[in-house]
Amino acid sequence: MGTGNGxxxxxxxxxxxxxxxxxVRRLTSLIIPGGGVPYYPGGGPSAEPSLLGLLALxxxxxxxxxxxxxxxxxxxxxxxxxxxxxxxxHRDQGIWLTAPSAVVFHKxxxxxARDSALGFVxxxxxxxxxxxxxxxxxNTIVGWPWVRGTFGWVEPTAWSVIALNVCGLGGHARAVEGxxxxxxxxxxxxxxxxGNPGLNDRELLxxxxxxxxxxxxxxxxxDVGRVRPSLDLLERNQGKIGSLxxxxxxxxxxxxxxxNSTEIGRRLSAVMNDQPDDMLNAAHFAAGLIALSGRKVFIx
Amino acid sequence: MKRRDxxxxxxxxxxxxxxxxxxxxxxxPTPATCPVTLLSVPDYGRDVEKEIAAVMxxxxxxxxxxxxxxxxxxxxxxxxxxxxxxxxxxxxxxHACLRLGAAQVVVGxxxxxxxxxxxxxxxPGLRAILDKRVKCLDLNHGDATVVPNRGGQTRLPAxxxxxxxxxxxxxxxxxxxxxxxxxxxxxxxxxxxxxxPGIYYGWxxxxxxxxxxxxxxxxxxRTVRVHYNIVDGVVGMEGDGPIMGKAKxxxxxxxxxxxxxxxxxxxRIMGFDPRKVLYLVQAAQFLPGLRPGEVALxxxxxxxxxxxxxxxxxxxxxxxxxxx
Numbered sequence: 001m002g003t004g005n006g007x008x009x010x011x012x013x014x015x016x017x018x019x020x021x022x023x024v025r026r027l028t029s030l031i032i033p034g035g036g037v038p039y040y041p042g043g044g045p046s047a048e049p050s051l052l053g054l055l056a057l058x059x060x061x062x063x064x065x066x067x068x069x070x071x072x073x074x075x076x077x078x079x080x081x082x083x084x085x086x087x088x089x090h091r092d093q094g095i096w097l098t099a100p101s102a103v104v105f106h107k108x109x110x111x112x113a114r115d116s117a118l119g120f121v122x123x124x125x126x127x128x129x130x131x132x133x134x135x136x137x138x139n140t141i142v143g144w145p146w147v148r149g150t151f152g153w154v155e156p157t158a159w160s161v162i163a164l165n166v167c168g169l170g171g172h173a174r175a176v177e178g179x180x181x182x183x184x185x186x187x188x189x190x191x192x193x194x195g196n197p198g199l200n201d202r203e204l205l206x207x208x209x210x211x212x213x214x215x216x217x218x219x220x221x222x223d224v225g226r227v228r229p230s231l232d233l234l235e236r237n238q239g240k241i242g243s244l245x246x247x248x249x250x251x252x253x254x255x256x257x258x259x260n261s262t263e264i265g266r267r268l269s270a271v272m273n274d275q276p277d278d279m280l281n282a283a284h285f286a287a288g289l290i291a292l293s294g295r296k297v298f299i300x
Numbered sequence: 301m302k303r304r305d306x307x308x309x310x311x312x313x314x315x316x317x318x319x320x321x322x323x324x325x326x327x328x329p330t331p332a333t334c335p336v337t338l339l340s341v342p343d344y345g346r347d348v349e350k351e352i353a354a355v356m357x358x359x360x361x362x363x364x365x366x367x368x369x370x371x372x373x374x375x376x377x378x379x380x381x382x383x384x385x386x387x388x389x390x391x392x393x394x395h396a397c398l399r400l401g402a403a404q405v406v407v408g409x410x411x412x413x414x415x416x417x418x419x420x421x422x423x424p425g426l427r428a429i430l431d432k433r434v435k436c437l438d439l440n441h442g443d444a445t446v447v448p449n450r451g452g453q454t455r456l457p458a459x460x461x462x463x464x465x466x467x468x469x470x471x472x473x474x475x476x477x478x479x480x481x482x483x484x485x486x487x488x489x490x491x492x493x494x495x496x497p498g499i500y501y502g503w504x505x506x507x508x509x510x511x512x513x514x515x516x517x518x519x520x521x522r523t524v525r526v527h528y529n530i531v532d533g534v535v536g537m538e539g540d541g542p543i544m545g546k547a548k549x550x551x552x553x554x555x556x557x558x559x560x561x562x563x564x565x566x567x568r569i570m571g572f573d574p575r576k577v578l579y580l581v582q583a584a585q586f587l588p589g590l591r592p593g594e595v596a597l598x599x600x601x602x603x604x605x606x607x608x609x610x611x612x613x614x615x616x617x618x619x620x621x622x623x624x
Contacts, residue, residue, distance in 0.1 A: 039441035046441070048499065086499050090444070093460060093500045127510075146502025150510050153502060155415070193376075194413050194503045202544060205378060209416050243418030279422050281441060 014294025015269065017061055023272055023289055024060050027053055030282050035073025036087070037282050046087050050074050051100045052286035058107050059293035067108070074104060075113055082120035095124065096146045099159035103298070106167045118167055121160050122174050126152030136188075136198035142174075143181035153195040154210050157181050158217035165217070166300050182214050183226055190233030206233060208241050212249030219256040219299040231259055238263040244271050245281065248288035255291065256299050268292065334561035334589040335359055337599040338569075339553040341534045344388040348553070352530070353396035355555050355599070361470070361528050364401035369408050369468035370394055371526075373475045373491050374420035375542060376413040382535045382547050385474050387426040389532045389553070393474060394434045408464050410439035410494045412504050413543075417441070437464050440498035451519030454511035459523055460500040472528040473559065477536035477566050479545055482513055484577045484615045485570065486542050487563040488529040492520040514579045521559065521583055529562040530555050533569065538609035545610075552605040561589025565597070571608035573620030592623070 030037050030053070036045020037053045050070060057067045064071075077084050077091060084101040085091030098120050105114035126145040131138060143152025144160040157178050164175040187197040191206020192214040198204055211230055218227055234250045238261070241247050247268040254261040272288050290297050337355045341348055356363070370393055372385035390407055397405045407430070411420040417438035418424075427436060444460035445467075465471060475491035483490060493505055493516070501507050508516035531554040539545035552569065556562040560583050564574035574580045574590055584590035602624040611618070 040438070044443045046443075046499070048441075087443075090446075090460070090500070096502070145506070146498075147500075147507045150502070150506040153504075153506065155503065199544060200540065204543070205376065207376075207414060207416065242424075243416050245416040245418060278435065279417075281417065281438065283441070284416075 015292045020060050020289065020292060023285075023292070024057070024062060027056060027282065027286060027289060028062075028066075030280075031070055035069050035076075037070070037286075039281055039283060041277050041280060044087060045073065047074065047077055047084055047094065047097045048086075048100070049282035049286060051097065051104050052283045052290070054104050055100075055107060055297050056286035056289035056293070059290045059295040059297050061293075064108060071104075071108055071110075074101065075110060077101075078113055078116065082116035082118075084117065095120075095148060096144070096156040096159065098124070099144070099156065099163040102163040103166050106163075107297070114167060118163065118169065121163055122169075122172065124148065124160075126150070126157075128152075134200050135196065136201075137196065138184050141181045141184055142177055144178070152181060154182065154185050154192050154214055155194070158210070158213045161217040162213075162298050165219075166298065168300070170300065179218055182217055186214070186227070186230060188229070190229035190231075192230065206230075208234070208237075208243075208246030209249040212251070212253030215253035216256050216298040224257065227257075231257055235259050238267070241267070242271075243284075244268075244275060244279075244288055245284040247271055248284055248291050251291035252287065252298065255294070256296075265292065333596070334556060334558040334594050335596045335598055336554060336556040336558070336561050336565045336589075338565075338597065338602055338605060339555060340551060340600045340604070341553050342551045344386050344534055347392065349392045349395045349399065352392055352553070352555070353399045356396060356528060357400060359528070359555070359557050361400070361557065363397055363470060365403045366469040367404045367406070367467070368397045368402040368470045368472065369406045369464055370397070370472050370474055371465070371491060371494060372407065372409055372421070373486075373494060374409045374411045374414075376411070377419045378543070380547075381543070381545065382476065382537055383478075383543055385476050385532045386534060387423075387429060389530070389534065390426060390474060391429045393472065393530055395431055397472070398431060398433060402470075405434045406437050406464055406468070407434060408437040408439045408462065410462055410497050412493060415440060415498060415503055439464065439495065440503075442497060444497050444500055447523055449519050449523055451515075451522040453515035453518045454508075456507075456511055456516075456519065459496060459520065461524065462495055462497050465495045465524065470527045471525055472530065473526050474530050474532060476542075477531050477533035477548075477550065477554075477570065479538055479541035479570075479609055479611045479615070481540055481542070481544075481612055483517070483579060484611070484618050485563070485567050485572060485580075487531055487566050488526070488559040489517050489521050489563055489579065489583060492517070492524050492526070495520070495524055514582070517579050518582055522586060526559055528555075528557050529559050531562055531566045533566060533605070536570070536609065538570075538611065540612060548607070548609055550605050550607060552600070555599075556589070558587070558589045560584060560587040561595050564590050565595060565602075568621065568623035569602065569605050569607065571606070571621055572611075572615075572618040573623075576618045576620060
């Protein structure tokens, strides 16, 4: 079993293994005996922080043997149809988590589980509706939903495109349409929110986290010009982002395109080191670790 | 029935009793059984903890030794738009609960648009003004309890209710007084969307939209136990709410043990006839407080706050009054 922890970015954000060690220890301290990471200390184990935790451990060079119990717990969440649920008690809920699970299974060499997950991801389609003149978007483009049988949104679509890209299926018709979906949902002046760029001729506000994630999904595309407003938005707002979640995903988005992320890296590191337990969202913390590791986890 | 048709036909439907008998086995409304108190709060700098505690106590809300969950309304954040329940109101209510002897006070929210809890209940600005005994919980990312759908308006057999909401002894809803581009107004009943974790329902909670926003509001109103309601109308939102509207200073908190009575009263203060708001009328099938005769107004004279919220053209048919 190999972790295939990915190429390293060449930028100033990257921290050394020694610098990362205390943060890695804090993440591993959150793993519940028997497997699984909760969103917040004291909670029950959940899929998302466990998945991102596994990617963070891999990116930080933690031997795959050490991650094996957590990986087994995650693999045990997979349903016969390849989907993944929020936790063992509600395996039919949170199918959007299947895409990140494919990335994890790929990184850890679980090819059977990966292919099963990818099969589910490519079969899952968002519902489309007729276009609405009051909404600046093309509602006929198929993306991915949070919940089966509903509309497409930025985050599940970005995760699905990332999974297809990372697993070598970036040319799949669904990935191509997924990228079209994301470009359509980009706010003209830059960034993404949950998935509505504008309403009644007015732009809606971008979010740092979805902007970073969508940029990662569109990473490696030849036409960088299409996403330049979003990259510029993140770059010029580095000093304004205050949250662990926002800093982590913005850093990942910027470093994915080789943009300057010095300021954001410094702030991310500080926030992670100072994060009190009751505010410690393990999924966001793991995303921060991935950013600080400098590894290309989400861009193939 | 479509909303526009409904608005045209409000004369026929003006009496909520036209929808049939009240159900639910809850308190059967009789005239003036729903106390609603109006508290004057000219700005968020005024400390109203004692007044809130006094009103809750006089309304019979017993908190001694109880686990209390406060459910504010956080959707997303904009520097110039009052989208969310103001942190000062949350703090005053939380501290009032401690004053009344609550064993545990938790502020919990599953924000509808933003995943990042920094823009919701884990914002340092909120935490800084809360007593250290008050905990803040991000309900989007956590465990849920399956509760059967007691409404039956949607096809959803059950709801995945955030576990802290299900396990609280007392739930207090703290919505913002706003217009809503799909429902007309968003107040206490609509606020219950934020009891459902995003990891189950997504951002936004599109599953509820596909099942009908109105129907989902009604189902949640029958399914989620709420013991008290305080509407933040100090500065509301008019126009293209609940996100894109403008600030509307009103200077009032609306307090009531009865969700529909609070919503109906807040609507009247906003200049809207609650009997023309379709989901409020349908909620009156099983909740008391829609009709003026079912509400016992206390505190400040409502004429002091009565105003006219601007709204989208589609909802101008909801306007009415004077009500007070």
